[in-house]
Amino acid sequence: MTDDRGSVSRSGQDIQAVAEGRSDTLDLGRGYHHGAPRELPAAVRQLTGLRTLRLTGTGVTELPGWLADLPVETIDARGCPLEVMPPLPWVRWALDAGKLHAFRRMIAPGRVYGATISTGDDAAAIAHLAQLIDQRQLSLTELVIEPQRMLLSSTWSNLADVDRHLDALIGGSPRLRTLRIVDCPLGRVPEPIRRLRHLTELSLSGVLPDELPDWLFEVPALAVLDLSHNRLSRLPAALGQAERLSRLTLSSNPLREIPDKVWELERLTFLDLWGCPIQRIPAEILRLPALTRLRVDETRPELTVPPPEVTARGLDAIRSYWRQERASGTDYLSEAKLLIVGEAGAGKTTLAKKILRPDYALNVGEGSTQGIAVSSWRFPSAVRVVEADGERVLERDFRVHIWDFGGQEIYHSTHQFFLTKRSVYVLVSDERKEDTDFRYWLDVVNLLSDGSPLIIVQNRKQGRSHDLDLRMLRQEYPNLVAALSVDLSDNSGLAETVARVRRELELLPHIGTALPKTWQDVRLALEGDTREYISSTEFFRICEEHGFAREADMKQLGGFLHDLGICLYFQEDPLLSRTVVLKPEWGTAAVYRVLDDPQIVANQGVFGPEDLERVWHEPIYEPVRDELVRLMAKFSLCFQVPTSDRFVAPQLLSQVRPAYPWDDRGGLTLRYEYDVMPKGVVRRLIVDLHDLIEDKAVWRNGVVLRYESGRAEVIEDYRRRRLQIRLGARNTRVMISIVDRALNLIHRSYPDLRFERLRPCNCDVCRVAEEPTMFSVRELEDFARAGDPIQCRSSHRLVDAAVLLSELWQPEDAGGPRRKAGPGEVFVSYKWGGDADELVDEMQGKLAARGLVVTRDRNEMRYRDPIQQFMRRLGAGQAVVVVLDDAYLRSKNCMFELTEVADRENFVQSVFPILMPDANIFDPMGRLEYVRYWEEKRAGLDEAMRLVGQENLQGIREELDLYETIRNAIARITDVLADMNVFTAARHAGSGFAELYEALETKVGERPE
């Protein structure tokens, strides 16, 4: 069956199921994703086997007379705006307290089995319910107390009434099976619960009790218990008594450990610890064989056992980790990477050698390091390990992989791919030269190492040494832990330096992490293996040899070794997954061979298969040449020229900008300015957008891109830390979004990157100036939001910030073929400067972390066109999230958009509204309030119209029509929303937008051809 929008709905499937006799229950509100009906679908009339009808979450206001002809026994009408119905005296009802009161003449209290008290219910309705129960006219099996559906923080103005009657309500309902008290800050657990012999489901979520009484866990039939959002830092030992418990929700409580007694709940199938700062998931998890779902957030920094790499892979991985650990005992990680960086000739290689052998004699002929040289260093160490019963110190051999980076400029941009987290960095400076750009090195390490410690080693080289303002540097770079001086010619200061490096290595947070011994065994076997790389089949064989049985476990270990930088094993890449590179330095050296090859350098970075055969001529490379090129591409070091067998390594391109025509008329300039600019941004951009490069207009620091009639020139000015972008007059917006999107992806790989986006002033002076005033886009947005003009620093004229921005987002003049939208776009429409800001920030972050790019629409500005445009070309692979709050519903531009959205019937499946708590539209009174608001606006304008002359009326008439449209839209907004994929802010609060992500992912996954 299809609904009136032509798509097969979930309830449609359910109707089918009842029609075919597979079910006797119809839940019309089920499944947010297809919206819920406003009336009973006509097909229901044929359902002669229908016994239970659920209307919760629908907009049904009227039950038709023919319903009486069906054998319906039970109707759940809670959270449904039911107003009219035929007499159905035999039906058993679940109702809102307000409806129970309203229908008191239609429905006999004895027929009511379930009731909901909500924020919207007045004192009279609550008192009425309490009275019926008190007089034993009514005996409930379900009682729910929760804020009005869809409205997260609709406040409990009636909390005192609820609190006053609650004990009597519960005490008078000894047959209760379900009791849910949600987001109702009573501060206590109602005492009469202890006498509920039949209670199977209990929610006390957001009730904030001071303590949990022991008897709570002795309620005999309790199977489902929700204690989320409660500030509980521990649970009473009595928890172990709740033998029948199968679902336990403890999310969003400050629990630092999973309560011990949980492991006694053998029937548990679902355990929810989302949002709890737990530190470990212990081996006891193996005691819960029935458990099928564990919700934890492995991205929380506290959760370290099992290692996050394991936890991220889910319950089975956690179990297998502990099973193996049990079978084989534990070993502890005592292994790390030491990275030595600095300018060419500073003494890095010499230091690396002296760490291994202090008596190593200086070698004047020390060749400059090509690429990276790796060596290993071992020393006996005491490793601190944390176990359930406290800390211990163990004797272990500490293994260090020293990565000595070649210091020549040519390597700087490629090295960044090999800088890793959980490592120690040494920056060697040559004190005779004063050429060390400390800030550059500190910045790069800071950007890429995720806070790994860095030690500056000033190599004195014959006694000359100059001071470093260490104190100041340390303020700026918290990861800078020490600055030491050495003289490698006489070893003075060497012992202290080595001791300090050792200490920092031993203090790395991952040292001492427990690992199953089988893992360690495989790891050792691989380390002893002299081969550079092996096939994945061979890797599995080695794992089996050391006691692994399941391929999933082996892959898990492979992923872990890769994450730690011990081997290279890209399991997601179809080609690369066939090979495990046991010596990562061999892989990197192979890559550098190409970049260092004189012929390829002479050819300005262009190479083909014959070059690769030459560079990788040894038999060892032959079988993996394809993999190695793929590896280079993966690191953005080269790209293949479309429809050709040539490759280009942008860092070897000519430095000289080629000649190409450029017409400045009608175009636009944009600039990105970085606090710290990573090297090679434009080169990565060249690789990522290589299919848009115009002719041969590409050089080492810049590129001209073309898409249809649009052109963009991007030039990196590393010394001034900027990217300069010029856009041609045509298709400007499309080009901005292409470049912005690609840059976004690149920027994301630098966790702490800070930059500013700027556009030039458009005043008469700046228009013709060489160096026009540049405004930061963020600043313009601030001014535009406040409606203030901004002052040009050159001409001192005031310019309109909103206009400057709107130019940035100006839609194309009509005509010209429409761009086929790029894959996977998500737009957000929301009202600026309110609560929605925070939600959108969070959503954007969370979705970005999962790889979805969210484009914001600044709809409060004059440039509301983007979303309109977007809506027009909205097709497969795109979605719009609309954040509805009170301010949105009162904003002209926002509402204009919403009506646009709502009018496009086939687009409803692509629109995902999020309801903020103050969007009071599911309540008839609230809706009325908005209608009144827009009616008043219209009346005000109408009045104003009479006062101005006819010639000025044009814009105003349109405005008047708009108000009218909005007013009508509000009146039917619940209908509109019912057809969309509605989510409430509340649903996202706990889930980290997981559900939204899934829905969006499905939507934008439908990529256009």
Ligand SMILES: Nc1nc2c(ncn2[C@@H]2O[C@H](COP(=O)(O)OP(=O)(O)OP(=O)(O)O)[C@@H](O)[C@H]2O)c(=O)[nH]1
């Ligand atoms: N006199 C003296 N010479 C030193 C000292 N440290 C290093 N050298 C010499 O300086 C030269 C360069 O040292 P390397 O260790 O190769 O420098 P590097 O940092 O590895 O250089 P790249 O690999 O090119 O980045 C070699 O000839 C060393 O012998 C020192 O403390 N005193």
Ligand SMILES: [Mg+2]
């Ligand atoms: Mg060197």
